Amino acid sequence: MSGRTPARDEILGRVRSALAGVEPTHEPVLAPSAVHDPMPTHEQVVDLFAERVADYRAVVDRVAAADLPGHLAGLFAPTERVVVPPGLDGDLLAAVPTPVADAHPTGSGLTAADLDATDAVLTTATVGIAETGTIVLDHGPGQGRRALTLVPDRHVCVVRADQVVPDVPDAMAPLGGSIAAGRPLTWISGPSATSDIELTRVEGVHGPRTLHVVLVE
Amino acid sequence: MSRTFVGMPPFPSAAREALGDTQLRHNLAHATGVIRDKRARLVEEQGDLWEPLRLAGAAVKQRALDDLATHLEQLEASLTAAGATVHWARDAEEACRVVASVARSHGVDEVVKVKSMATAEIELNEHLEADGIAAWETDLAELIVQLGEDLPSHILVPAIHRNRAEIREIFLRRMAAVGRPAPVDLTDEPEVLAAAAREHLREKFLRAKVGVSGANFAVAETGTLVVVESEGNGRMCLTLPEVLVSVVGIEKVVPTFAELDPLLRLLPRSSTGERMNPYTSMWTGPAAPDGTADGPQEVHVVLLDNGRTRALADDTGRQALRCIRCSACLNVCPVYERTGGHAYGSVYPGPIGAILNPLLTGTGVDEQTDSLPYASTLCGACFEACPVRIDIPEVLVHLRSKVVDGHRGDRPPKAETVAMRAAGWAFADASRLGLVEKASGLSGRVLARLSRTTLPWGRPAAGRLPGPAAAWTGARDLPAPPAESFRGWWDRTDGGRAEGER
Numbered sequence: 001m002s003g004r005t006p007a008r009d010e011i012l013g014r015v016r017s018a019l020a021g022v023e024p025t026h027e028p029v030l031a032p033s034a035v036h037d038p039m040p041t042h043e044q045v046v047d048l049f050a051e052r053v054a055d056y057r058a059v060v061d062r063v064a065a066a067d068l069p070g071h072l073a074g075l076f077a078p079t080e081r082v083v084v085p086p087g088l089d090g091d092l093l094a095a096v097p098t099p100v101a102d103a104h105p106t107g108s109g110l111t112a113a114d115l116d117a118t119d120a121v122l123t124t125a126t127v128g129i130a131e132t133g134t135i136v137l138d139h140g141p142g143q144g145r146r147a148l149t150l151v152p153d154r155h156v157c158v159v160r161a162d163q164v165v166p167d168v169p170d171a172m173a174p175l176g177g178s179i180a181a182g183r184p185l186t187w188i189s190g191p192s193a194t195s196d197i198e199l200t201r202v203e204g205v206h207g208p209r210t211l212h213v214v215l216v217e
Numbered sequence: 218m219s220r221t222f223v224g225m226p227p228f229p230s231a232a233r234e235a236l237g238d239t240q241l242r243h244n245l246a247h248a249t250g251v252i253r254d255k256r257a258r259l260v261e262e263q264g265d266l267w268e269p270l271r272l273a274g275a276a277v278k279q280r281a282l283d284d285l286a287t288h289l290e291q292l293e294a295s296l297t298a299a300g301a302t303v304h305w306a307r308d309a310e311e312a313c314r315v316v317a318s319v320a321r322s323h324g325v326d327e328v329v330k331v332k333s334m335a336t337a338e339i340e341l342n343e344h345l346e347a348d349g350i351a352a353w354e355t356d357l358a359e360l361i362v363q364l365g366e367d368l369p370s371h372i373l374v375p376a377i378h379r380n381r382a383e384i385r386e387i388f389l390r391r392m393a394a395v396g397r398p399a400p401v402d403l404t405d406e407p408e409v410l411a412a413a414a415r416e417h418l419r420e421k422f423l424r425a426k427v428g429v430s431g432a433n434f435a436v437a438e439t440g441t442l443v444v445v446e447s448e449g450n451g452r453m454c455l456t457l458p459e460v461l462v463s464v465v466g467i468e469k470v471v472p473t474f475a476e477l478d479p480l481l482r483l484l485p486r487s488s489t490g491e492r493m494n495p496y497t498s499m500w501t502g503p504a505a506p507d508g509t510a511d512g513p514q515e516v517h518v519v520l521l522d523n524g525r526t527r528a529l530a531d532d533t534g535r536q537a538l539r540c541i542r543c544s545a546c547l548n549v550c551p552v553y554e555r556t557g558g559h560a561y562g563s564v565y566p567g568p569i570g571a572i573l574n575p576l577l578t579g580t581g582v583d584e585q586t587d588s589l590p591y592a593s594t595l596c597g598a599c600f601e602a603c604p605v606r607i608d609i610p611e612v613l614v615h616l617r618s619k620v621v622d623g624h625r626g627d628r629p630p631k632a633e634t635v636a637m638r639a640a641g642w643a644f645a646d647a648s649r650l651g652l653v654e655k656a657s658g659l660s661g662r663v664l665a666r667l668s669r670t671t672l673p674w675g676r677p678a679a680g681r682l683p684g685p686a687a688a689w690t691g692a693r694d695l696p697a698p699p700a701e702s703f704r705g706w707w708d709r710t711d712g713g714r715a716e717g718e719r
């Protein structure tokens with residue numbers, strides 16, 4: 001249990017005696033970032049992001065901001081049941097023909113079984129990481145509870161070009177803010193995958209089998 | 218095969234058995250080769266950044282360990298502030314009891330689990346089963362292992378000793394007894410097998426009340442736990458149940474959130490040979506910002522010792538606790554590639570297992586564990602591959618001296634027997650392991666030479682061999698390793714069987 005227990009005191013005691021005489025380091029470790037000469041332009045960083053996301057066999061579309069609603073509207077069939085998280089931008093919401101809202105103020109929105117009966121989910125993201133082709137969701141407005149982007153079979157994720165950073169170290173500051181606010185994070189790099197059977201890569205074991213990233217420039 | 222490692226034969230004889238299993242050797246060689254190549258390409262892509270990154274990763278973990286009590290207290294405080302319940306477990310038994318009591322308090326007879334070395338180490342599944350609680354493994358490989366009533370053979374690809382036809386067989390025969398049966402027209406295509414696992418497990422995810430996980434990292438500053446995975450089964454277990462219990466080794470602490478950075482860059486590249494793994498989940502208790510609930514609303518964290526403080530007290534061995542379980546050292550190890558994981562008789566196989574098991578349980582306790590530091594050729598490849606720069610050869614040599622020291626009074630010295638048996642096996646392939654004999658530490662003459670020269674990978678050896686080992690080697694003039702080839706030895710001894718329990 002939280003609080004002092006014999007186990008807690010004994011373990012901490014063993015740790016202290018094991019480390020008697022060891023000098024602690026109080027300064028956090030700062031890891032190196034890649035140095036490129038010349039440094040890539042933001043445009044090049046965004047290009048790399050698109051390339052690396054596609055590397056994971058995710059679908060990547062690059063669209064101009066003005067074309068976004070029209071483009072999204074073309075992605076969903078009229079009968080497709082698409083989960084929309086609370087706080088999703090009105091423009092995005094308007095592009096979904098058959099939205100399924102998860103809007104209960106108590107948080108007890110769609111059940112897992114409800115989600116299992118949907119076809120897709122549309123969200124935004126918090127950060128895109130170019131080097132690793134990763135999108136990170138902090139599950140704030142427009143991104144929804146974690147289950148929303150897990151159970152449906154297709155995840156369509158809108159990422160703005162200005163959210164794309166070069167590499168993991170550049171993402172730590174913005175994501176640190178989300179963590180400090182108590183939000184969970186989900187780092188997504190391509191659709192789920194396994195290589196457990198004779199090392200043959202199979203996409204889509206438990207998460208969405210299709211990841212569709214719409215990059216808005 | 219029994220589902221427990223207890224009572225397994227020591228490494229040399231288990232290795233002989235494994236060497237005779239052609240399928241296993243073939244699969245392992247293929248797996249380790251593929252992963253090794255993918256990793257090598259990505260390390261090359263990182264160029265000059267890779268070494269500084271390794272140094273940073275090592276420094277983060279070392280900094281966490283060097284002041285572990287402070288970081289653990291901070292972790293406990295931040296977890297508690299986020300609404301999680303923190304438990305402390307001195308040993309496996311205590312940790313299993315906590316998980317079982319949480320499950321019982323919710324009246325469940327099953328939990329869903331995401332693959333975790335810590336829960337395998339404490340044999341949680343067996344414990345829960347004895348308590349009438351079924352623990353469903355949800356990682357595809359773990360599912361294969363569990364349904365096949367088998368033991369995992371590799372940290373990363375635990376079912377690599379099974380081929381697709383065997384997996385199909387296992388699914389057809391066993392799935393129906395524990396849930397949704399495999400479709401009758403199941404083929405042995407990996408896609409089809411994976412889809413059968415998806416259907417079988419989805420039923421369990423949707424109804425599960427209690428999830429059980431480990432954690433790759435635990436951030437002291439914020440109380441955030443991190444799970445790194447590929448399949449999405451981790452996200453299912455961490456998100457859908459009402460209650461989540463995470464068993465976290467005390468060495469998993471990372472001081473600050475920002476210091477996750479080098480580890481998140483090192484782990485996937487070293488582990489699966491990817492720039493990033495498909496899914497990484499981070500959560501901080503059941504905390505619900507903006508009044509919305511996300512994921513389990515009852516969160517327990519079990520901080521596990523189970524020998525870690527013993528390892529921490531070993532000045533040379535302490536570095537082994539930096540391990541981030543990437544399995545890169547397994548994939549480069551010539552001994553592991555030939556024998557597979559089962560021969561190590563532990564959930565931690567390969568080079569890391571050869572040091573971690575004796576460090577956790579102590580030397581001189583059982584012959585199996587004492588033989589592990591000899592399950593190596595000291596070729597140094599593991600150190601080169603390790604993303605957190607654990608000097609495995611250094612710790613191996615150190616542990617050998619402890620094993621030997623612990624057995625000095627025996628007559629005949631048991632450890633020596635073990636050592637020589639291991640040597641007989643490891644050195645049989647003179648062509649492949651050419652450099653090794655010079656560094657083995659198993660020959661008295663070689664050992665004496667080592668203490669005043671350098672090891673083959675160029676680092677000074679002085680001071681690596683403390684007093685007792687020198688005394689032991691001084692007393693005996695040991696034979697040099699045989700110059701016979703592996704194939705020759707294999708033929709002569711019928712795959713090692715003819716040498717018996719000499």
Ligand code: SF4
Pocket residue numbers: 487539540541542543544545546547569599602603604605606607
């Ligand atoms: S010892 Fe190093 S290489 Fe081996 S599993 Fe641990 S971190 Fe990876």
